Amino acid sequence: MSTRLEARNITKRFGGLEALRGVSVTAQDEILGLIGPNGAGKTTLFNIICGFLRPTSGAVIFEDRAIHTKRTHEITQSGIARTFQIVKPFSDLTVLDNVLAGLGCHIYATPRVFAEQYSTRTTIEPAREILAFTDLTKWADTLAGNLPIGLQRKLEIARALATQPRLLLLDEPAAGLTSGEADELAVLVRKLRAQGKTIIVIEHNMAFAMNLCQRIVVLAQGEIIAQGTPAQVQTDERVINAYLGH
Amino acid sequence: MSIAQNLSNAMVLASTYILIAIGLTMVYGVLKVLHVAHAGVYASGAFVGLGAFNFVRPFCTPTLEDARLASNLAFWISLPIAMIVSGVMGALIYLLIYRYTWGKSPTISLVASVGLFTLIQDLLQKPFLLGPRQQPYPAGGAGMPRIETPWFMITPTQVLILFVTLILLAIVYVILNRTRIGLGWQAASLDPEMAAAVGVNVTHVIVLNFFLGSMLAGAAGVLVGVYDNMVFSTMGDVPSYKAFVVVVLGGLGSVPGTIVASIVLAVTETFMVAFAGSLMPRDAIAFLVLILLLMFRPRGLLGRA
Amino acid sequence: MDYFVSLAVFAGIWVVLALSLNILMGFAGQVSLGQAAFFAIGAYTSALCALKFDQPFFVGFFAAILVTGFVGAFLGLPSLRVRHDFLVLATMGVNFVVVAIFKYVDFFGGALGLIDIPTPRFFGVNNDIPYLILVWLYVGAAILISWYISKTWTGLALNAVRINEEAAAAVGISVPRFKIYAFIVSAALAGGAGSLYAHYLKSLFPDNFNFIESIVILSMVVVGGVGTLRGPIIGAIILRALPELLREVHDYRFTLYGGLIVLMMLFQPMGLLGDDSTLMRGLRRLFVRKEKVDYEHAA
Numbered sequence: 069m070s071t072r073l074e075a076r077n078i079t080k081r082f083g084g085l086e087a088l089r090g091v092s093v094t095a096q097d098e099i100l101g102l103i104g105p106n107g108a109g110k111t112t113l114f115n116i117i118c119g120f121l122r123p124t125s126g127a128v129i130f131e132d133r134a135i136h137t138k139r140t141h142e143i144t145q146s147g148i149a150r151t152f153q154i155v156k157p158f159s160d161l162t163v164l165d166n167v168l169a170g171l172g173c174h175i176y177a178t179p180r181v182f183a184e185q186y187s188t189r190t191t192i193e194p195a196r197e198i199l200a201f202t203d204l205t206k207w208a209d210t211l212a213g214n215l216p217i218g219l220q221r222k223l224e225i226a227r228a229l230a231t232q233p234r235l236l237l238l239d240e241p242a243a244g245l246t247s248g249e250a251d252e253l254a255v256l257v258r259k260l261r262a263q264g265k266t267i268i269v270i271e272h273n274m275a276f277a278m279n280l281c282q283r284i285v286v287l288a289q290g291e292i293i294a295q296g297t298p299a300q301v302q303t304d305e306r307v308i309n310a311y312l313g314h
Numbered sequence: 315m316s317i318a319q320n321l322s323n324a325m326v327l328a329s330t331y332i333l334i335a336i337g338l339t340m341v342y343g344v345l346k347v348l349h350v351a352h353a354g355v356y357a358s359g360a361f362v363g364l365g366a367f368n369f370v371r372p373f374c375t376p377t378l379e380d381a382r383l384a385s386n387l388a389f390w391i392s393l394p395i396a397m398i399v400s401g402v403m404g405a406l407i408y409l410l411i412y413r414y415t416w417g418k419s420p421t422i423s424l425v426a427s428v429g430l431f432t433l434i435q436d437l438l439q440k441p442f443l444l445g446p447r448q449q450p451y452p453a454g455g456a457g458m459p460r461i462e463t464p465w466f467m468i469t470p471t472q473v474l475i476l477f478v479t480l481i482l483l484a485i486v487y488v489i490l491n492r493t494r495i496g497l498g499w500q501a502a503s504l505d506p507e508m509a510a511a512v513g514v515n516v517t518h519v520i521v522l523n524f525f526l527g528s529m530l531a532g533a534a535g536v537l538v539g540v541y542d543n544m545v546f547s548t549m550g551d552v553p554s555y556k557a558f559v560v561v562v563l564g565g566l567g568s569v570p571g572t573i574v575a576s577i578v579l580a581v582t583e584t585f586m587v588a589f590a591g592s593l594m595p596r597d598a599i600a601f602l603v604l605i606l607l608l609m610f611r612p613r614g615l616l617g618r619a
Numbered sequence: 620m621d622y623f624v625s626l627a628v629f630a631g632i633w634v635v636l637a638l639s640l641n642i643l644m645g646f647a648g649q650v651s652l653g654q655a656a657f658f659a660i661g662a663y664t665s666a667l668c669a670l671k672f673d674q675p676f677f678v679g680f681f682a683a684i685l686v687t688g689f690v691g692a693f694l695g696l697p698s699l700r701v702r703h704d705f706l707v708l709a710t711m712g713v714n715f716v717v718v719a720i721f722k723y724v725d726f727f728g729g730a731l732g733l734i735d736i737p738t739p740r741f742f743g744v745n746n747d748i749p750y751l752i753l754v755w756l757y758v759g760a761a762i763l764i765s766w767y768i769s770k771t772w773t774g775l776a777l778n779a780v781r782i783n784e785e786a787a788a789a790v791g792i793s794v795p796r797f798k799i800y801a802f803i804v805s806a807a808l809a810g811g812a813g814s815l816y817a818h819y820l821k822s823l824f825p826d827n828f829n830f831i832e833s834i835v836i837l838s839m840v841v842v843g844g845v846g847t848l849r850g851p852i853i854g855a856i857i858l859r860a861l862p863e864l865l866r867e868v869h870d871y872r873f874t875l876y877g878g879l880i881v882l883m884m885l886f887q888p889m890g891l892l893g894d895d896s897t898l899m900r901g902l903r904r905l906f907v908r909k910e911k912v913d914y915e916h917a918a
Binding site: 348411414415418419420421422423424425426428429430431432433434435436437440551555558562597598601602604605608609610 | 650652696697700701703704705706707708709711712713715716719720723830831834837838841870871873874876877878879880881883884885888
């Protein structure tokens with residue numbers, strides 16, 4: 069296994085509040101779970117990895133290159149895509165256009181952005197493939213904002229996939245889903261893993277995370293309190309305390 | 315002019331800024347709406363005050379004989395009328411417009427507000443209201459004394475402005491800090507939903523908020539009209555914008571911040587004009603300051619980063 | 620005849636102005652109340668080219684487009700740091716400052732303005748018809764540019780920026796860069812319109828470009844329909860022609876513009892001809908037999 073992502077000794081302060089304290093996480097080619105009680109700093113860590121926030125100190129290394137000084141769109145172009153805990157689809161675009169917006173990822177920084185139409189046969193075909201892969205084909209022409217939450221979450225994954233990431237960050241993808249939808253989602257994530265993508269999942273739903281992830285990192289109050297296989301983590305006393313103590 | 319004289323002039327200017335900007339900052343505090351039409355209320359206040367003044371003065375003259383006294387009495391009658399009409403106007407603006415645009419994108423409220431401001435200004439310009447030309451508001455000092463010291467001199471009209479401003483500020487202070495509705499405003503400006511949950515009637519609070527703020531703007535209109543001895547339909551143009559300089563400088567939604575910011579702006583402007591002269595009119599400089607402020611200190615000089 | 624020619628010239632110029640604001644507002648979601656500033660910069664650039672440097676019309680015209688585009692990039696900078704409603708405030712400020720500069724700097728003619736700006740004569744024809752054609756060719760170009768942008772990746776990226784900046788960045792879109800693109804295109808279009816305006820009017824005064832003109836442009840876009848092509852075009856033609864054709868309306872035109880803006884914001888913020896407006900839905904129901912309604916399924 070090669071190291072895809074390494075977050076080295078990340079600290080993030082907001083004024084007096086320390087959201088992350090010297091957190092180090094590495095992700096190999098795997099499905100890595102990031103769990104922890106509310107306010108543990110999980111989403112902050114995601115925001116740092118994808119460039120929405122700058123770490124107060126520490127470094128983020130993606131495929132041997134430091135990315136923590138880059139901006140979000142550059143990080144996305146270099147191969148990291150994410151979904152949002154509170155979904156942010158392009159609500160008044162169709163589902164198909166949402167995916168096309170992701171497909172444009174490697175065009176936006178080139179002059180082709182001015183010259184080429186975005187909706188042509190050569191672009192629609194791969195977009196449709198992604199829709200088929202995520203089971204969204206029949207909603208292709210629906211406005212994204214009109215979809216129910218479960219499908220919006222899927223659409224966010226589809227849009228993220230369209231940017232052709234090698235590392236995918238999923239922020240609570242199962243939140244608000246029925247158990248049937250969550251199962252479908254787990255199947256989808258495993259399929260992505262089988263395609264060779266590295267995936268980091270923030271998850272509140274313990275059962276979902278334990279079932280899906282190969283390795284789990286537990287954050288509490290800005291620090292890593294445990295990591296290991298789901299079985300190891302599940303029996304760790306500090307983890308149990310962190311969850312019950314809350 | 316001496317420094318002391320400039321300072322005293324600046325305080326008069328600051329008083330008018332304070333009266334205009336407090337209403338704006340209060341509206342922003344609760345609704346988070348940039349209420350451009352507030353300057354329309356200000357101009358309307360001046361217009362109503364002038365109208366009342368001209369209407370009442372002939373009635374005062376025969377009884378008082380002394381034309382000076384009659385004019386003073388007419389002014390003191392016209393001021394509260396202008397304030398009340400402005401207050402009602404402000405409350406109506408909320409009830410008819412912002413109540414419906416609130417909760418949508420803040421840009422929608424702002425654009426509606428700009429539209430309303432345009433409408434008010436254009437109507438004021440019509441012959442059946444103010445007409446296209448500027449009109450005198452000859453109330454003089456309204457019976458105020460002239461203050462003279464070796465270092466500076468304050469004209470009766472300036473005394474009038476300082477006096478009215480201090481009284482109105484005292485009233486606002488008491489209402490905000492000593493009454494239920496004032497505490498309700500403070501609660502609502504922190505968190506409208508929470509305030510509603512603990513039994514504050516947010517609609518009442520907001521209507522009162524508009525009423526009070528617009529009353530002050532109306533008073534400002536009257537005072538500036540008297541000070542410059544002219545009232546004209548587009549007199550709200552500069553305040554529409556400059557009041558936001560004060561509000562942003564003061565940290566958006568903070569009444570004490572607004573007062574401090576008014577003084578800072580007025581002093582800076584006065585001294586810049588007095589000692590530096592300038593390439594552009596001082597108003598344009600204020601606009602430039604606002605653009606830079608919005609870019610680099612969006613929470614105001616006093617606001618927390 | 621002359622009257623209608625001049626009406627059509629002005630209508631054309633305002634159609635371009637509305638389209639230019641639409642690129643900012645409708646495409647990139649950046650509401651600007653300083654569009655008259657770009658209009659002014661274009662007009663003054665072109666007029667000064669003719670008056671101070673003796674250049675022919677077309678040199679001034681393209682100089683106007685270039686200069687305004689450049690200034691647009693610069694004046695777009697606040698949009699990178701300032702939240703939406705505060706951006707509106709900042710652009711209002713830009714309008715005031717630009718007018719103040721033209722008014723107080725002698726090089727630009729000051730408050731007395733610029734006079735004797737030459738009107739180009741084409742093919743020896745001694746009336747304004749060729750100029751009218753030129754104006755509407757420019758309108759056609761503006762429509763074409765707007766349409767083309769909406770079809771390209773740039774258009775998609777601008778849409779993404781308008782809807783959600785974070786999500787846009789997360790699909791690899793440089794939000795600042797595309798905002799500035801929108802400002803450049805929008806400003807350049809308005810600048811060209813300014814040039815056409817200057818050489819038709821033959822004289823320019825700073826007050827021609829007051830804040831109220833930005834409001835007029837805004838009202839055209841919001842009445843017509845933000846983000847569509849038909850909206851700003853029809854909005855501009857109606858709101859420009861109405862006051863000219865009806866005397867009563869002319870006296871109250873700013874009341875009308877202001878009132879319309881308020882009403883639109885209250886009842887139909889996306890405009891009368893916006894994609895999801897009551898009017899368009901009604902028209903669609905009339906003319907489109909089978910409407911795909913699968914939203915209920917989704918919910």
